[in-house]
Amino acid sequence: MENGIVNLQIFLGGGIGMGMLQDRINELDSAIVNVVGDLVNTMGFYNTDRLMSYLEEGKKNWSSTGRYPFEELEFHNIKTNATIILQQDGIDIARYKYIKVKIGNLVYENQQNKSGKASSIYEIRKEVYSSTWNLRFTDTSLVFETWEYMQKYILSKYKYDIGEELLDEKLILDIETGDSQIEDEISEVESGRGISGRWLILDIETGGFQVEDEIYEVAVLAIENGKVVDSLHLGEIEDENEIHEGMGAGYACISENEYYIAKFQSFVRKYPYPFIAHNASFDRKFLVHFGWLSEEANFYDSVRAIKRACPYLFGYSLDYLVNYFGIERGNAHTAIDDVHVLFKVLEAAQPNNWLPLYKASPKAFKSSAKSFLERGLELKGESEAFKGKHLVFTGASQFPRVLMQEIAVACGATVGNSVNKKTDYLICGEKVGANKINKAIELDVPMYEDSWFIDIVFQDLAIEESEHKPMELSSNSEQAQYSPKQAPYKLLGEFEGKKVNIACLKLRVQSIVSELLEKMGATVVASPSAKKVDYMIYTDNGEYKLLEQSEELGIIAIPASKFNRMVLEGETVWVH
Incomplete structure (x- = not known):
């Protein structure tokens, strides 16, 4: 994928130069395309409603059928509002449907023309079942991963910004098209407030x-x-x-x-x-x-x-x-x-920003990468194990490199591709690259096996708690998580001069809560045996001996979720 372009199709003559089956799919109003071995069976319908009634009620209402030799297919030049269901051996594997957002005339600079200008008719469409956008000209069709990538492409190539224009188009879309459902479908596929759509x-x-x-x-x-x-x-x-x-x-x-x-x-x-x-x-x-x-x-x-x-x-x-x-x-x-x-x-x-899930390779399902991925998702946004550290990965690992990098970022790190003075750790798999190793030795960058990284991620350890030692090799062989300093937590007067035990919190939460309480003038202790305290703040739903004894000892016990809400809804004081 380059510059957000997921796919490109160039039309040749009256068709697209890819085969009879592709031409047929592009002219169907709606269809089921079933790949069976080396053959592809098609069943055409006059519209989406008829297709769905066939699937749900078994109505024999198809308008055409066909059988073709297998060929590689693209689905971003199908008719607007056509629903194409792709199957393999009768099992649904994908759905495609494009709805029209805008048709216009693009005027741009072209020195080959006498006037210095040229124009092209274009159409912008949204894919209903994914996050992609389609930009079509007379002879070209491009698919972009996001709206932003498409906007940047048009701005870079044609010096034309369609951003504000599209917003206006959405407001009057139902008037131009006579189909208000199209606007609804766009809002449902894109990010909506909470779970609208x-x-x-x-x-x-x-x-x-x-x-x-x-x-x-x-x-x-x-x-x-x-x-x-x-x-x-x-x-x-x-x-x-x-x-x-x-x-x-x-x-x-x-x-x-x-x-x-x-x-x-x-x-x-x-x-x-x-x-x-x-x-x-x-x-x-x-x-x-x-x-x-x-x-x-x-x-x-x-x-x-x-x-x-x-x-x-x-x-x-x-x-x-x-x-x-x-x-x-x-x-x-x-x-x-x-x-x-x-x-x-x-x-x-009320979330209003939905991002599609990265689709891990099925191969990862058959290895211990499964549990690693699960653990990484648990820590995402909750771990600061590598907060402020810059990591570089090299060599083959049991886990996909992109997955290792994503989890490193989820744990507060930034990730680079080359070793330099900013690198804090070089994480090494098998068959490591000599250039990275030599550079790490030259700059005295600590090198660890990937098992060190995995150990910290799985156990939510601080770096210094890991038992792994740096590797001893010779030359022959995006966004940090928030902290109290950045967040609008509030100062609560009721904790001033009080003693608070935070031993029953996860280490990551302890660091946040400790800093907040100290700003409030509280004395913080983190020992399970410290019972002479005014408050204890503990991990929700945890079973702790001190919690069981809190009422008897006169300790006010506050679950982390309640304290979290207290510091976000109290009197506004920014913590610096």
Whole structure:
């Protein structure tokens, strides 16, 4: 991908120069395209409604059928408003639909013309089932990963800014097109306030973090314009008395149960909306691995969205958010309860910036990278293990390089591609690059095996706590997380002159809370045995001996979520 361009198609003559099948797909009003071995079967429909009634009700209302030799296909020159469902052996793997946003005449400088100007008719379209945008001219079609990339491309190539013009177009779109639904679809696909638009909120319960631990329960809510319009709960009860324990207890394994898979896929066809899940990569890897969903399913992570909307929370686990927003819940960690609770959390948090989930390679599902990815997602926005450090990675690792880099950033680091004076650590896998090693030796940059990095990430250790030692090798062989100094936490007078025990907090949260309390004039201790204190602040839902004794000892016990809310809603004092 270059400059945000996902794909490029150049038309040749009357078609696109790619084959009879491609030409046919581009002229269909809506269709199912089913790849079966070396053949591709097409079933055309007059419109999307007829296609959906065929899928949902079995109506034999197709308008055409065809069979073609297999060829590589592109789907960004399909008709506007046409829905194309791509299948493999009858299983949905992707959907495509472009809606028109604007058609205009682009006037730009061209010294080859006598007037010094040239013009081109262009069309801008939005893809409904992904974040991509399509820019089409008479002979060229380009697909961009985001609106911003497309805007920058047009500005750079044609010195023409379509930004403000598009905003105006959205306001009058229904007048120009006679179809107000188009504007609705754009707002639903793009970021919306909270959970406006159309979504599927998903949760699964498994026997552990690895796909080998199987799926035991699946629940989905269909959301339309901020309301639950339908729900699906899949699970086979073995012992009703164990269900209250959560985490799949009391349910039988349904990972490869064809009946439940078919029900799930039928529900998804009925509501072909993007998925929202908390730590979405975890849910996605199980569902893709066992064939419930295709690799192309669109997922959005509520952790990332809520972190952007509420950047000053101490934690973003579902349990923490439930406590922070004061939401009542039933059986914690049952799938059906968790999807309803997540819906309430999203209503309270009102996220307005949704980013599509990075789709990890399926190969990663078959290695220990699964648990590493899961751990990295748990720490995202919550760990400062590498805060302020600049890391460089080299050599082959059991984990994808891009994943290592993303998790390093999630833990507060910045990441570079070359070793220089700003480099704090060089993380080495196998078959390391000699140039990076030599430069690290020259600049006296500490070098560690990637197991050191993994150890810190998995155990949420401080760098100095790791037992790994720097490597001894000869020459032959984006955005830091916030801190109290940046956040608008408030000063609370009730803690002035008081003694507060923070031993029952995670290390990362301890550092934030300690600095805040010291600014409030409190004396901070971090010892589980220190009982002569006025307050204790502890990790939500934790079981601590000091917490059990707090009432007897006259200690005011405050969960981290409550203290978090107190310092965000108290009298405004900026902490410097």
